[in-house]
């Protein structure tokens with residue numbers, strides 16, 4: 001069912017420092033910072049040959065990554081995103097197998113304009129998984 005690794009999301013306490021690290025020390029192609037107020041994050045994309053690393057930093061008072069940063073003040077891996085061809089059939093297959101989809105279970109539009117779902121990390125060995133249609 002799952003396809004390629006779409007991205008790995010890393011929450012960082014300092015976006016500029018993290019951007020400089022990936023650009024200057026790791027030698028990667030790094031985008032400028034983009035505010036996504038509807039998602040409560042500021043993002044920077046690190047483009048790799050085979051995938052993307054998303055650097056995330058909280059934006060606003062109700063950011064979904066604020067609590068994570070409080071628990072992990074140095075930053076850390078927040079979630080992995082796997083691509084799926086059809087998010088509705090992926091959801092059906094997961095729920096039939098007993099895997100829990102977070103929220104109301106309905107796909108919502110993610111940071112890249114495509115429908116996404118998040119899966120309960122207790123079902124996936126402690127890793128928050130995002131599925132993105134694409």
Ligand code: CO
Pocket residue numbers: 007009054079081130
């Ligand atoms: Co993501």
